[in-house]
Structures are given as C-alpha cells and as structure tokens.
Amino acid sequence: xxxxxxxxxxxxxxxxxxxxxxxxxxxxxxxxxxxxxxxxxxxxxxxxxxxxxxxxxxxxxxxxxxxxxxxxxxxxxxxxxxxxxxxxxxxxxxxxxxxxxxxxxxxxxxxxxxxxxxxxxxxxxxxxxxxxxxxxxxxxxxxxxxxxxxxxxxxxxxxxxxxxxxxxxxxxxxxxxxxxxxxxxxxxxxxxxxxxxxxxxxxxxxxxxxxxxxxxxxxxxxxxxxxxxxxxxxxxxxxxxxxxxxxxxxxxxxxxxxxxxxxxxxxxxxxxxxxxxxxxxxxxxxxxxxxxxxxxxxxxxxxxxxxxxxxxxxxxxxxxxxxxxxxxxxxxxxxxxxxxxxxxxxxxxxxxxxxxxxxxxxxxxxxxxxxxxxxxxxxxxxxxxxxxxxxxxxxxxxxxxxxxxxxxxxxxxxxxxxxxx
Amino acid sequence: xxxxxxxxxxxxxxxxxxxxxxxxxxxxxxxxxxxxxxxxxxxxxxxxxxxxxxxxxxxxxxxxxxxxxxxxxxxxxxxxxxxxxxxxxxxxxxxxxxxxxxxxxxxxxxxxxxxxxxxxxxxxxxxxxxxxxxxxxxxxxxxxxxxxxxxxxxxxxxxxxxxxxxxxxxxxxxxxxxxxxxxxxxxxxxxxxxxxxxxxxxxxxxxxxxxxxxxxxxxxxxxxxxxxxxxxxxxxxxxxxxxxxxxxxxxxxxxxxxxxxxxxxxxxxxxxxxxxxxxxxxxxxxxxxxxxxxxxxxxxxxxxxxxxxxxxxxxxxxxxxxxxxxxxxxxxxxxxxxxxxxxxxxxxxxxxxxxxxxxxxxxxxxxxxxxxxxxxxxxxxxxxxxxxxxxxxxxxxxxxxxxxxxxxxxxxxxxxxxxxxxxxxxxxxxxxxxxxxxxxxxxxxxxxxxxxxxxxxxxxxxxxxxxxxxxxxxxxxx
Numbered sequence: 001x002x003x004x005x006x007x008x009x010x011x012x013x014x015x016x017x018x019x020x021x022x023x024x025x026x027x028x029x030x031x032x033x034x035x036x037x038x039x040x041x042x043x044x045x046x047x048x049x050x051x052x053x054x055x056x057x058x059x060x061x062x063x064x065x066x067x068x069x070x071x072x073x074x075x076x077x078x079x080x081x082x083x084x085x086x087x088x089x090x091x092x093x094x095x096x097x098x099x100x101x102x103x104x105x106x107x108x109x110x111x112x113x114x115x116x117x118x119x120x121x122x123x124x125x126x127x128x129x130x131x132x133x134x135x136x137x138x139x140x141x142x143x144x145x146x147x148x149x150x151x152x153x154x155x156x157x158x159x160x161x162x163x164x165x166x167x168x169x170x171x172x173x174x175x176x177x178x179x180x181x182x183x184x185x186x187x188x189x190x191x192x193x194x195x196x197x198x199x200x201x202x203x204x205x206x207x208x209x210x211x212x213x214x215x216x217x218x219x220x221x222x223x224x225x226x227x228x229x230x231x232x233x234x235x236x237x238x239x240x241x242x243x244x245x246x247x248x249x250x251x252x253x254x255x256x257x258x259x260x261x262x263x264x265x266x267x268x269x270x271x272x273x274x275x276x277x278x279x280x281x282x283x284x285x286x287x288x289x290x291x292x293x294x295x296x297x298x299x300x301x302x303x304x305x306x307x308x309x310x311x312x313x314x315x316x317x318x319x320x321x322x323x324x325x326x327x328x329x330x331x332x333x334x335x336x337x338x339x340x341x342x343x344x345x346x347x348x349x350x351x352x353x354x355x356x357x358x359x360x361x362x363x364x365x366x367x368x369x370x371x372x373x374x375x376x377x378x379x380x381x382x383x384x385x386x387x388x389x390x391x392x393x394x395x396x397x398x399x400x401x402x403x404x405x406x407x408x409x410x411x412x413x414x415x416x417x418x419x420x421x
Numbered sequence: 422x423x424x425x426x427x428x429x430x431x432x433x434x435x436x437x438x439x440x441x442x443x444x445x446x447x448x449x450x451x452x453x454x455x456x457x458x459x460x461x462x463x464x465x466x467x468x469x470x471x472x473x474x475x476x477x478x479x480x481x482x483x484x485x486x487x488x489x490x491x492x493x494x495x496x497x498x499x500x501x502x503x504x505x506x507x508x509x510x511x512x513x514x515x516x517x518x519x520x521x522x523x524x525x526x527x528x529x530x531x532x533x534x535x536x537x538x539x540x541x542x543x544x545x546x547x548x549x550x551x552x553x554x555x556x557x558x559x560x561x562x563x564x565x566x567x568x569x570x571x572x573x574x575x576x577x578x579x580x581x582x583x584x585x586x587x588x589x590x591x592x593x594x595x596x597x598x599x600x601x602x603x604x605x606x607x608x609x610x611x612x613x614x615x616x617x618x619x620x621x622x623x624x625x626x627x628x629x630x631x632x633x634x635x636x637x638x639x640x641x642x643x644x645x646x647x648x649x650x651x652x653x654x655x656x657x658x659x660x661x662x663x664x665x666x667x668x669x670x671x672x673x674x675x676x677x678x679x680x681x682x683x684x685x686x687x688x689x690x691x692x693x694x695x696x697x698x699x700x701x702x703x704x705x706x707x708x709x710x711x712x713x714x715x716x717x718x719x720x721x722x723x724x725x726x727x728x729x730x731x732x733x734x735x736x737x738x739x740x741x742x743x744x745x746x747x748x749x750x751x752x753x754x755x756x757x758x759x760x761x762x763x764x765x766x767x768x769x770x771x772x773x774x775x776x777x778x779x780x781x782x783x784x785x786x787x788x789x790x791x792x793x794x795x796x797x798x799x800x801x802x803x804x805x806x807x808x809x810x811x812x813x814x815x816x817x818x819x820x821x822x823x824x825x826x827x828x829x830x831x832x833x834x835x836x837x838x839x840x841x842x843x844x845x846x847x848x849x850x851x852x853x854x855x856x857x858x859x860x861x862x863x864x865x866x867x868x869x870x871x872x873x874x875x876x877x878x879x880x881x882x883x884x885x886x887x888x889x890x891x892x893x894x895x896x897x898x899x
Binding site: 035083085087098099100101102103104105106119123124125127129130131132133135136138140141144145146148149150151152153155177178209210215216218220221222228237248264314 | 435437643647648652686689693696697698699700702703719723724725726746802804805808809812815816817820823855856857858860862863866867877878882883885886887888889890891892893894895
C-alpha cells in the first residue's frame with residue numbers, strides 16, 4: 001500500500017490551496033485525488049469575473065483563478081491523480097479510490113484534508129409540486145451545459161431561488177440570447193451577494209420577486225409554464241396571488257449542501273447547522289489528523305475565503321505530520337447566540353490559538369447598523385461593529401488569543417444585535 | 422403472421438412476453454412509449470404484497486399469492502434486486518384491531534403463509550421507530566421489496582433474447598379482425614397476429630375500443646410519493662402499512678432495494694397520464710406517514726413522484742378473452758396488486774389462450790438467465806478484474822450511486838438499449854441518487870450521444886418530445 005504524508009480529497013479551490021500550503025509547510029509527499037478529469041473544480045465552469053479581489057487584488061474569471069493555483073502547484077512535487085473517485089476513508093486514514101489506470105486502490109496517509117466541495121439542492125429537497133417534464137435544471141448543471149459543453153438549455157427562463165449561481169446564470173442566459181422572465185425568491189431577502197443582484201438582475205431589467213415561490217410546474221414533455229405565488233410570513237403560498245409564466249426552462253438555485261458522505265461514513269462529527277464537519281481552530285475534524293476546508297466544511301460566498309481557510313488547513317496538516325497531534329489543554333466551545341445561524345470553528349484549543357482565531361458565521365436576517373458580540377457566560381469578551389449584515393453574506397471576526405484567554409466559562413456565544421443609529 | 426401480439430410493455434406485458442418466449446411461438450410486443458416499464462410499472466410502491474388484502478375468491482387474491490412466489494425465483498434467475506423483508510399492518514384503535522383480524526382471516530383463506538398478530542410492544546421490538554400509538558400489528562413475512570422497472574425490463578430483455586420482437590414508439594391506432602386473427606396498425610406499420618393480449622395499462626380501454634366497445638371502464642387513480650435519501654433508508658426494515666380504507670391500502674413506509682426510504686401513496690381519481698404532484702397530496706403523505714413512523718425526516722427528500730394506477734370499475738383484474746372477440750385477451754384493470762401478480766397473470770392468460778387453441782410447444786433452448794454488472798456491489802478484486810478488462814469501469818460517472826462509464830456503455834449493448842437519460846437511469850441507476858443527476862446529467866448526455874452516434878441535443882429526458890438541450894450556444898449570433 002502506497003503511503004503518503006498527506007492525501008487531499010478534491011482538487012478544486014480548497015484542495016489546491018490546502019496542498020500548496022502543506023507543501024510550503026514542508027511536506028514533500030502529497031497526493032491530490034480529483035474525481036473530475038481536470039483540476040479546478042467548479043471554478044472551471046464559472047467563466048464570469050469577480051474572483052480574486054481579496055486574494056490577488058484583481059478581478060479574475062473562475063478558470064483564471066484556478067489557473068493561478070494550478071500554476072503554483074506545478075512548481076511543486078505534489079502528485080495529482082484525476083478521474084479518481086474516492087470511495088471510502090477509514091479513521092486510520094486509509095483512502096480507497098478508483099480510476100481507469102490504477103483500478104481500485106487503497107493508499108494511506110499520515111494526514112488527510114477533506115476538500116470535496118458541495119452539491120446543489122434539488123427540486124426534491126424543496127418538493128416543488130407539478131409535472132416531471134424536461135427543462136428543469138439546477139443552476140449549476142445548466143452552467144456546465146452552457147459553459148463547458150457549449151449547449152443551450154432553453155429560451156424562456158424562470159429562476160427559482162436567488163443564490164449566487166442562479167443570479168450569475170440569469171445574466172449568462174440573457175447574454176446567450178435567452179429571455180429571463182423572473183427570479184423568484186421565497187425569503188423576503190436574497191440569498192445571493194448584493195453585487196450579483198445589481199450586476200446580474202438589475203442591469204438587465206430582470207425582475208426579482210421576493211417572498212414568492214413556484215407553486216406549480218406544467219408541461220407534458222418539456223416544461224410549458226410555471227405558476228408563481230406570493231407567500232405569507234410563514235412562507236406558505238397565498239391563494240389568489242398566482243401568476244403564470246410561459247417558459248421552457250426553470251433553473252433552481254435553492255442552496256448548496258456540503259458533500260459529507262465520506263466524512264459521515266468515517267465517523268467524523270457533523271454540525272447539523274452547517275452540514276459540515278465540526279472542526280477545531282485549525283480545521284481539524286473530530287478524527288485526529290483529518291482536516292476539512294472550503295465548501296465541504298461550510299458553504300462560502302467567495303472563493304478567496306475558501307483559499308484562505310484551506311491554506312490554514314494545509315498548514316495545520318503539515319504541522320500535524322511534522323509535530324504530531326495537538327497538545328491537550330483547555331478547550332472552548334463556540335455556540336450560536338441570537339440571530340446567528342452557525343459559527344465555524346465550533347471548538348477552540350487554547351494551546352493552539354497563537355495570534356488568534358478567525359471565526360466565520362452567518363446571521364439569520366438582514367441587519368442595518370449592528371453589533372456582533374462574543375460572550376462567555378454573561379461576560380462580553382469582544383464586540384464588533386457592522387453597518388450591514390445579511391444571511392447571503394458570510395461574516396468573519398478575528399478573536400485574538402488575549403481576548404480568548406478572558407473567557408471564564410468553557411463556552412463562547414456569538415450573537416448579533418441591532419444598534420440604535 | 423405472428424402467433425401473439427402483446428400491446429403494452431409494462432410489467433404485465435413483459436411477464437406475458439417472458440412466459441410466451443419459452444414456447445415455439447412468434448410473438449411481438451408493441452409499446453407506445455420510447456421505453457418499456459415507463460408507466461405505472463416505474464411509479465409505484467415497489468413492493469410485492471403478501472396477499473392478505475384481496476377478497477378471497479377473486480383473481481387478485483389467487484394471482485397475488487402465486488405471483489409473489491414466482492417473483493422470488495424470477496428475480497433470482499434474472500438478477501433483479503429483490504428482498505423478502507416482510508410487511509406489517511399497524512392498528513391504532515379498536516376498529517383497526519378488528520381490521521387486522523379481518524385481514525388475517527382473508528390472508529389465511531388466500532393461502533398467505535406465516536401470518537402473525539403482534540402486540541404493540543412486540544411490533545416496536547422488531548421496528549423500534551414505530552409510533553407509541555401502535556396497539557397491535559399484523560406481520561406478513563412473505564412480503565418483499567423489488568426494483569419494479571428492472572423486474573419488468575429483465576423479463577422483457579429475456580423475452581427478446583429468446584426471439585420475441587419488441588417495437589418501441591409503436592402506439593396502436595387501429596385493430597381489424599381478419600381471417601385467422603387480427604391486423605394491428607401502429608402508425609405506418611401493420612402487424613398480423615392470431616391472438617392479441619391487451620396489456621395497455623391505463624390505455625387498455627382505448628385499445629379495447631379499437632376492436633369493440635369494452636364492458637369495463639378504466640378508472641385511473643393517482644398516488645403521490647416521497648423518495649428519501651439513503652440516510653433515511655434504515656428507519657424501518659419492513660414494509661409498514663396502515664389499515665386499508667375505501668381509497669386503497671393507505672400510506673406505507675418502506676425501505677427500497679436501493680437503500681432509500683419510500684413513503685406514500687395517496688389515492689385520488691385522476692387523468693390517464695396525470696403524473697403531477699400536488700402540495701395537498703404531498704402534505705397528506707407526510708401527515709399520514711408520521712402516524713406510523715413519527716421520526717421520518719422529510720427534509721431528506723430527494724424526489725417526489727406520482728404513479729397512475731390503471732384500476733377499473735370492476736374491483737378485480739379483468740383477465741381473459743373479451744366477450745364477442747375471439748382471440749382478443751384482456752389483461753386490464755391492473756391496479757395493486759398488479760406488480761405482485763404479474764407473472765401469475767401471464768400464466769393465467771396463457772392457460773386461457775391454450776384453451777382457445779394456442780399451441781404451447783416448449784423450445785429446446787430457452788435462455789433463462791441474465792446478469793448485469795453492479796460496480797458498487799463488487800469487492801475490490803472484482804472491481805479490478807473488470808477495470809483490467811475495460812478501464813471504463815474505473816471511471817465513476819454518477820458519484821452518488823457509484824455508477825461507472827463501463828456500466829453505462831454496457832447497458833447500451835443489451836437487448837433493449839436506452840434512448841433517453843431516464844432510460845439510462847432505470848438501467849444502471851445513474852442520476853437516481855441524492856444530487857438527482859445534477860453532476861452526472863451532462864456527462865450521461867454526452868456519453869449517450871457519443872455511443873449512439875447522435876448530437877447531444879437529440880438525447881431526450883424520456884420520450885422524444887421531452888428534449889433537454891435547445892442547440893449550441895452562440896447560435897443566436899449567426
């Protein structure tokens with residue numbers, strides 16, 4: 001059985017950044033297993049720009065952004081196997097994979113980085129009633145058809161959900177000559193980035209229907225029309241508000257789910273809020289030596305933050321291989337306070353904090369002038385001001401080690417609250 | 422002139438073709454759709470009933486019990502996923518208890534083996550997720566779960582291997598009586614046959630009308646379902662029923678042979694081809710199922726679907742020669758337990774036809790076996806043997822169900838190759854998993870187009886009109 005220092009599962013932005021950092025951290029025996037035929041992951045089908053503003057201080061397309069990392073990686077000795085699907089990972093870090101040249105193999109590693117990314121929620125996940133005709137696509141599948149295969153998926157389009165991929169596809173399909181009739185969002189706010197609402201809908205005059213949903217799908221063979229209804233505060237359709245759109249295509253952009261089947265099967269603890277692994281401050285999961293980063297850990301809005309998080313996971317994996325397991329000592333548990341949907345990392349080992357811990361979280365509603373507080377019991381240990389927060393935009397705060405040391409209890413609670421203007 | 426023309430290739434048409442293919446007969450099957458098993462056969466509870474439901478003395482009662490015992494052997498021979506996991510009917514009240522006794526009594530008269538009444542506690546010992554409200558249960562160990570469309574496909578494929586001709590996209594438009602039999606017109610084709618089997622499902626009345634006014638009326642009723650992710654697939658291990666009501670056998674909760682959890686159906690009168698889901702129907706399913714198994718997490722749903730049962734005004738299967746039309750045999754009004762009874766229905770019809778002069782002379786060489794590769798079920802050694810022979814078995818196309826390119830290519834070489842994305846899904850499971858083809862859909866499309874030798878936009882979701890792609894990008898610029 002071939003033995004590696006580190007095996008990275010997935011060669012998308014998270015896997016690339018993690019492998020690169022682990023190499024820079026001194027590991028020389030690293031394998032990336034990628035299920036697709038090329039590195040880069042979903043970035044390869046994201047031909048629009050807007051990537052890299054934080055990381056590279058310039059606007060890149062998805063393939064360009066991935067290309068930067070692939071170029072950096074080509075200067076290293078990191079081994080890459082494409083067309084390689086991982087079938088299982090044992091807690092002892094034996095990785096079973098299959099590809100056309102090696103067949104079904106097992107390789108083992110001293111450390112593993114999980115970077116499998118996420119998948120799109122489907123029509124089934126939200127149980128949209130109606131017919132099961134053709135012409136209904138998840139936004140990402142349509143994006144692959146158009147940008148990779150060069151195939152058009154329809155001419156008159158309604159988009160359900162205002163996630164970023166849906167918004168991007170509204171613009172993309174318009175530019176390809178299709179007519180996008182409406183973008184329909186169940187919630188009273190969009191789940192996408194504000195810049196995408198402006199650049200992909202408003203600039204093209206595409207109406208966004210907030211607090212609306214698709215209540216029927218009609219079509220014998222191909223989609224013929226969809227019925228859209230307004231919803232009340234409990235998100236239930238309001239009878240009498242139906243309007244019908246004649247269209248041949250419905251795109252679904254109704255959320256992303258981390259792909260954690262391998263993670264669950266290996267026995268790592270999962271956070272039901274993120275659907276990703278529960279991790280320590282250095283992205284280590286509950287299985288020692290197994291790290292998680294990128295969209296398999298928590299669904300990000302910006303690839304730049306995926307790269308940052310994954311870089312930290314790569315460094316931590318290198319440290320684990322070179323120095324051994326993290327020392328025991330005091331631990332803190334992060335809890336979600338009022339208006340906070342989730343916070344990552346979920347746990348902090350004080351011995352490992354160093355300069356501080358970056359905490360990512362999301363709020364469950366739209367905030368104007370507001371504050372983020374971190375409390376241990378009743379004691380506030382940190383407070384951050386914000387002018388605006390929304391569920392569609394991930395927030396992050398840095399908790400310095402000095403402040404963390406002030407915690408009196410073993411839990412920290414992250415909360416959001418309005419502040420009088 | 423053919424000996425027998427079978428109209429319709431759902432599970433009943435397929436079972437008839439399979440049974441007839443054992444004999445020295447010229448048989449043709451005419452299927453209106455682009456694929457076999459694509460009507461009620463693919464959209465039902467995917468279970469083989471033990472047989473305690475039908476009234477004793479009916480065809481349903483007799484053929485259900487025989488059919489399920491035949492199914493076990495057929496599934497084993499033809500490599501169809503099948504598991505005899507047993508079923509339970511739950512009682513929540515005194516009235517329900519009476520119902521269980523009635524079912525047990527009927528079951529015993531119908532010849533259902535090993536029926537047993539359990540207390541609520543005993544039932545929960547076997548199925549810990551059952552509601553605390555369950556006061557008693559009827560256990561039927563002989564009930565089973567099956568992959569219904571592969572069951573029909575396997576019988577149809579075996580029939581074709583043994584010389585039966587199958588015509589798809591072949592909707593019958595006229596039937597005329599002629600000397601010694603019938604002329605059956607389907608579009609521009611005319612088939613001549615001595616005998617006809619009308620196994621047209623919801624369209625059985627329409628087909629009958631072509632030769633004579635039928636004495637029955639098809640009363641289609643649709644049933645809505647949830648299919649949940651495999652993480653919910655072990656919530657119960659048996660088929661869990663509630664006491665039947667006027668509208669049918671009620672909402673069941675069951676594992677599937679693929680490892681998912683199926684929950685449903687409702688029962689509402691519907692159009693012949695109305696396979697749409699409704700918010701109301703789905704809500705009914707959730708509410709009723711929660712009575713049996715309160716812990717089901719419906720947020721793990723991966724697909725809803727609806728099937729239309731081809732029931733009739735008769736309350737029993739309509740099997741046998743149509744009055745006044747010698748040689749024209751009906752297999753109509755096949756609602757539940759049609760899937761369970763299918764091979765017995767075929768056998769019953771053959772006896773009737775033999776009584777009307779059909780000569781049944783056995784073939785010397787009848788191929789009664791079928792094997793297909795299921796990569797995910799193989800051990801490492803088995804996988805590597807395959808990949809060494811054909812590296813395409815090393816390329817996983819469908820991630821959720823671990824289906825390889827090799828399996829997809831192989832299914833195209835079978836006697837009834839798929840012509841659509843759903844056809845591939847039914848044969849190898851690609852797109853059946855939790856992402857519902859989000860990842861593999863575009864790849865299957867490309868693969869299918871390449872292997873068949875057509876452009877990707879010519880590959881439909883199901884029938885030809887259900888196109889997926891509208892052409893190449895940038896076309897509007899030229």
